[in-house]
Amino acid sequence: MKLLKFFFFWALLLILCVIVYSRSYPSAPEFSLEKENTLDNGNILFETGFIPQPDFILFAHSPTLTRLSNGDLLALWFAGSDEGKPDVKIWQSKCHDGVWEIAHPVVSPELISKETRRYVRKVGNPVVYRTDDGILHLFVVTAIGGWAASSLNELDSYDEGKTWQNARRLVLTPFFDLSTLCRTSPVALKDGGFYLPVYHESIRDYPEILRFDSAGNFVNQIRMTSHNDVLQPSIVPLNKQKAYAFFRNNGNDPKILYRQQTNNCGLEWGSLEATNLTNPNSSLVVKEILPGKFLMVHNPNDRCKIALSTSNDGINWQEIYTLDNMTGESFSYPAIYVHDDITDILYSWKKQKIKHVKLNLAWLKTKGFLNNEYNSK
């Protein structure tokens, strides 16, 4: 009898191991590159404005945006009476023909609690992404206590953002599934999936990327570096395999702004390289506007000033324009979307409103965007 049990157990175990071992894994990823932008030598475009929201909203932060199938822009952010309060929800607005509709709430802690069947006290840092099939995927950070004890959740919209549903918790760490947050925009993969840049913020801070398939299902996560205090990576694909990542620096002074490179589509990342910029522990975004021409939206010295900087190599940057600058105030957490030659930028304005800046390549040219020589560090 004992021999029979022994045989049965080990035979079953080996069969199960063979089943797991022979499972097919996803194919090697490749970045999907956006259409090359053309330099428009016509009208110069530079417009600014605020996304309208109800007067009772006193706090608005961390915008994200994407473009819908009809060309409208969709923006989301978290807002309420103050950061971390239970009344804070994810708010949304659409921009149609250049006009933003008044913002309305779309996702609340109660909605996520009910759909994920777990208690959630607060929400924040939304990130939206549209897959090729037209489905919108919204990633929301939720927490019961502080942001260091937060979790990541995913919701879908099948009607261009009118409703959000199918909320589910992403299990990303073995320690009570805590301390993973998102901030920066996903990057597309050729198989229809995407990478979502995230970061772990607890005893040590480090960045990761999460891979999703074309249906928005979570596949796996890749740690970009174990270097402490770099987070909120902004990833810029250069070709099918190569990409740069730029990081917020939460460490001690001098808070260098680092660049990191991958040559195999994010599976492995090289060592951190110092750029000529510093980062005052604030979020930044980078886009390749033209081949070999990068645009960064960031806080150069502190959050009182938010600026545009450009580079040819991702290491040497030159500031070309100040978007906002006011002592004692905060302009931060930018989001960027580039389509054709139009660049739309959103950022948190004094943590009270979301400001929209719309510009084009012709305007960037007038600010020296195409200059070939920058001061080396």
Added chain:
Amino acid sequence: MNTIVNNLPLASVSLLSAWIVAGTLFHLPKIKHIASRKRFIFVLLILVIVRYVPIYDSMSIAYILCGILGDLSITSVLLVLTFLYSEIRENNNYYRINNGVWLIIFIIDLVLCLSAFGCIPIDIYSFGYFPKGLLIFYLIMQVLFWLLNRKFAMFWLLALVGYIFKVLPSPNLWDYLIDPVLWLISLVCLIIFGLQKLINNFFQ
């Protein structure tokens, strides 16, 4: 399968809560001698209260605990079921798990969590997504568990079955095998064992 995936986390924390309450109350002098049938009914009652009775903002204890603890591993669920059965049947044999097993679990989860916090440069948790390499470690551990406590080896086998059928929301094999609650149980058991050894040595 979606029904299982959606409900298993809540069911798991409900079972855990029921075990903690039952394990405490059934050892009190006035309650410890009640019949198994009454114990079973009492456990069912706790399960219903924890799972369905709202206590805060129309949420039950299970909802709140799920938000705090996350998903329990399949190993934890089976262990808690065994312990609960032990409490109902007043049979402590089901509690007997070799301290070597607890030591192994304690070390594995400690290393896993240290890695997740970034204190160890290797991301051990990521091996659970495409677990070809992790399977070798799993088989080695199963040999140890088979020698130390066959019940635990069966738990880990069933955890692998759960992984194949994707009964938890996570696609990571580690989340089926181990979790912080299991680590806490192992820590408590090791402390109790250590204290017992100290007391025995003191009185010898």
